Amino acid sequence: MASHTDHSTHIVPVSTYIFVFLALIVGTVVTWQVALIDLGRFNVIVALTIAVSKATLVILFFMHVKYSPRLTKLVVISGVFWLIILLSVTETDLLTRTWMGVPGR
Amino acid sequence: MDSHGTTVLRHHFENEEQQKEASSLGMWVFLLTEIMFFGGMFMAYLAYRQLYPDSFAAASSKLDVTLGAMNTVVLICSSLTMAMAVHSAALGKQKMIVFYLVATLFLGSVFLGIKTKEYHDKFVHHEVPGADFHPEDWPKNVDMSHASLYFGLYFGLTGLHASHMIIGAGMLLFLIVKAHRGAYTAEWHTPVEMFGLYWHFVDIVWIFLFPLLYLIDPHFGK
Numbered sequence: 064m065a066s067h068t069d070h071s072t073h074i075v076p077v078s079t080y081i082f083v084f085l086a087l088i089v090g091t092v093v094t095w096q097v098a099l100i101d102l103g104r105f106n107v108i109v110a111l112t113i114a115v116s117k118a119t120l121v122i123l124f125f126m127h128v129k130y131s132p133r134l135t136k137l138v139v140i141s142g143v144f145w146l147i148i149l150l151s152v153t154e155t156d157l158l159t160r161t162w163m164g165v166p167g168r
Numbered sequence: 169m170d171s172h173g174t175t176v177l178r179h180h181f182e183n184e185e186q187q188k189e190a191s192s193l194g195m196w197v198f199l200l201t202e203i204m205f206f207g208g209m210f211m212a213y214l215a216y217r218q219l220y221p222d223s224f225a226a227a228s229s230k231l232d233v234t235l236g237a238m239n240t241v242v243l244i245c246s247s248l249t250m251a252m253a254v255h256s257a258a259l260g261k262q263k264m265i266v267f268y269l270v271a272t273l274f275l276g277s278v279f280l281g282i283k284t285k286e287y288h289d290k291f292v293h294h295e296v297p298g299a300d301f302h303p304e305d306w307p308k309n310v311d312m313s314h315a316s317l318y319f320g321l322y323f324g325l326t327g328l329h330a331s332h333m334i335i336g337a338g339m340l341l342f343l344i345v346k347a348h349r350g351a352y353t354a355e356w357h358t359p360v361e362m363f364g365l366y367w368h369f370v371d372i373v374w375i376f377l378f379p380l381l382y383l384i385d386p387h388f389g390k
Contacts, residue, residue, distance in 0.1 A: 074255070074258055074259065075255065077252070077255065080248060080251050080252065080255065081248075084244065084245075084247075084248040087244045087247075088241060088244060091237060091240045091241060091244065091378075092237075094378070094379050094383070095233065095237045095383070098233075098379070098383035106383075106385070107379075107384075110379035110380075110383055111376075111379065113379070114375050114376050114378075114379055117372075117375045118372045118375055118376070121247065121368050121371060121372050121375070122368075122372070124251075125247055125248075125250075125251045125364075125368045125371075126364070126365055126368045126369075131192065132189055134189070134193060135189070135192060135193055135196055138193060138196045138197060138200065139196060141200075142196075142199070142200035142203050142204075143203075145200070145203075145204065146203050146204065146207045149204065149207050149208070149211060150207070150210075150211055150214070153211050153215065154214070157215055157218060158218075
């Protein structure tokens with residue numbers, strides 16, 4: 064029995080968790096401090112870039128996706144892909160609505 | 169699965185590895201539905217923020233950034249203790265599973281406590297959408313009518329997130345009792361692992377909520 068679990072349970076060293084944890088804390092502090100500097104529209108870009116990086120760290124290491132079978136990886140990527148469809152297709156509508164006049168209005 | 173930690177291989181699986189991968193896959197499929205669930209609300213937030221950027225920036229500056237940042241740190245700590253609980257389970261350290269699960273529950277409760285304080289402040293300062301909505305010291309050049317939309321989305325998003333935390337706290341209690349009775353071993357601890365995925369997912373939602381809700385434009389009107 065134990066021989067099976069040796070394959071399916073990847074023991075991640077504690078140091079990896081600590082490293083990811085520290086990176087997440089640093090990311091939070093940087094997000095907070097950068098928001099106090101006025102970068103115009105780049106504020107939101109920086110904040111979201113840091114948030115995506117933090118989420119990626121959590122997914123890869125805390126949620127063990129880095130050590131998961133390919134099928135799990137595919138499911139995770141397809142989920143993110145579908146979210147991007149939701150956001151981008153709605154945005155293409157919202158952002159282009161005013162480009163052309165509406166006949167009759 | 170009996171209470172002595174031996175694995176029962178269900179007849180429709182080839183081996184334990186496949187059985188465990190099936191659990192993990194099922195959990196991920198559930199989390200995808202959660203991503204789309206929260207995703208719709210994030211989209212609503214983005215759409216209205218684009219339409220009414222000034223009202224959203226002014227309303228966002230009513231939030232307490234320090235409390236929001238504290239909660240982010242608390243939640244990241246709870247993710248670490250949760251990861252350590254799964255780690256202890258994989259090594260078969262039964263006492264440490266209980267310790268880390270209790271730590272996770274404690275940090276989750278701290279998060280909800282801080283959130284309660286924030287909600288309380290919103291009610292006191294008339295910043296809850298409804299008949300009594302009139303934020304104090306509102307900048308004169310900004311339209312107030314769309315600010316309640318922001319607070320509606322704020323309560324919707326953080327409320328949905330908090331309800332996930334409350335459900336998570338209930339499941340944690342269940343896991344703590346089971347772990348204390350020695351139900352989880354190095355060979356079989358799937359519930360701890362699957363709950364870990366859920367808890368980390370809730371953490372990720374907050375990682376996006378913090379900058380989007382609290383830090384829209386701290387320089388607005390200054």
